[in-house]
Amino acid sequence: MFWTSVLITLVVLYFILTRLFIIVEMREEVIQERLGKFKKNLKPGFHFLVPFVDRPAYRREMREQVLDVPSQTCITKDNIEVAVDGLVYIKVMDAHKASYGINNYQAAAINLAQTTMRSEVGKITLDDTFSEREAMNENIVREIDKAAGPWGIKVLRYEIKNIRPSNEIVDTMEKQMEAEREKRAEITHSEGFRQARINESEGEQRSQILVSEGARQRRINEAKGKAKEIELIANATANGIQRIAEAMQKPGGELAVRTKLVEQYIEQFGSILKNSNVSVLPTETANLKTFFEGVSKVSDHTKSKEIKGDN
Numbered sequence: 001m002f003w004t005s006v007l008i009t010l011v012v013l014y015f016i017l018t019r020l021f022i023i024v025e026m027r028e029e030v031i032q033e034r035l036g037k038f039k040k041n042l043k044p045g046f047h048f049l050v051p052f053v054d055r056p057a058y059r060r061e062m063r064e065q066v067l068d069v070p071s072q073t074c075i076t077k078d079n080i081e082v083a084v085d086g087l088v089y090i091k092v093m094d095a096h097k098a099s100y101g102i103n104n105y106q107a108a109a110i111n112l113a114q115t116t117m118r119s120e121v122g123k124i125t126l127d128d129t130f131s132e133r134e135a136m137n138e139n140i141v142r143e144i145d146k147a148a149g150p151w152g153i154k155v156l157r158y159e160i161k162n163i164r165p166s167n168e169i170v171d172t173m174e175k176q177m178e179a180e181r182e183k184r185a186e187i188t189h190s191e192g193f194r195q196a197r198i199n200e201s202e203g204e205q206r207s208q209i210l211v212s213e214g215a216r217q218r219r220i221n222e223a224k225g226k227a228k229e230i231e232l233i234a235n236a237t238a239n240g241i242q243r244i245a246e247a248m249q250k251p252g253g254e255l256a257v258r259t260k261l262v263e264q265y266i267e268q269f270g271s272i273l274k275n276s277n278v279s280v281l282p283t284e285t286a287n288l289k290t291f292f293e294g295v296s297k298v299s300d301h302t303k304s305k306e307i308k309g310d311n
Contacts, residue, residue: 072117
């Protein structure tokens with residue numbers, strides 16, 4: 001009987017103490033109600049309560065919370081089904097509104113995120129869902145934050161985890177990408193072939209230009225060489241003629257010239273007769289004797305003048 005009384009006393013004391021004192025941790029706030037009405041927000045620390053009058057109605061987490069948004073089926077602007085899931089990050093800014101403004105702010109935030117996500121996905125095509133994630137996240141945060149203001153919570157950010165098209169769409173996309181890769185490969189190959197042909201034609205054109213330039217330069221050089229040769233021959237001939245003329249002005253020069261011409265004539269005529277099979281002689285051969293006699297007379301006449309001049 002004694003121990004029963006002690007046990008009952010301990011239970012009553014524990015009940016009173018738990019009702020009388022409360023410790024609020026640093027990460028939370030506690031809503032105090034008195035006789036069923038809101039009294040105040042209890043901040044982190046040690047607080048006293050009036051037993052059977054005051055009670056801690058709600059404990060609200062004041063740290064940032066991460067809520068998993070379940071996967072859901074959405075329809076894109078081009079009527080393609082995709083499964084989308086994500087994460088929403090929220091924080092309780094007002095424990096009073098989070099307690100009395102809505103029954104379950106976490107469930108409300110998740111449902112609102114799903115609804116907003118379906119609306120945002122319906123505004124864009126399938127191709128844009130992969131490239132417009134950042135814009136979609138910002139739009140979802142903005143829309144949820146507008147509705148969550150009266151709940152005393154703040155939506156910090158939203159992140160799309162996965163966007164999964166149906167299997168049929170995935171197969172179609174893979175075939176499309178394969179066809180696109182093949183098209184690009186063919187374009188690259190054709191561009192390479194075209195460039196190779198262009199390079200070959202340009203090389204051949206350049207080669208022909210170089211060959212023609214070389215031939216032109218060769219002809220120019222040959223022409224210059226021939227002109228130089230003609231010039232040298234002309235100069236040599238002119239010098240020879242000038243010297244002959246000067247020699248003919250001297251005593252006995254004309255006779256020496258004529259004698260040289262006769263020697264060259266006889267030498268060339270003998271060469272012609274040696275290399276020719278023709279037996280008929282030219283008519284000038286009959287006049288050789290007369291020619292030599294005339295030369296002898298001229299020679300004698302010249303010598304006689306030279307002797308008279310010496311006397």
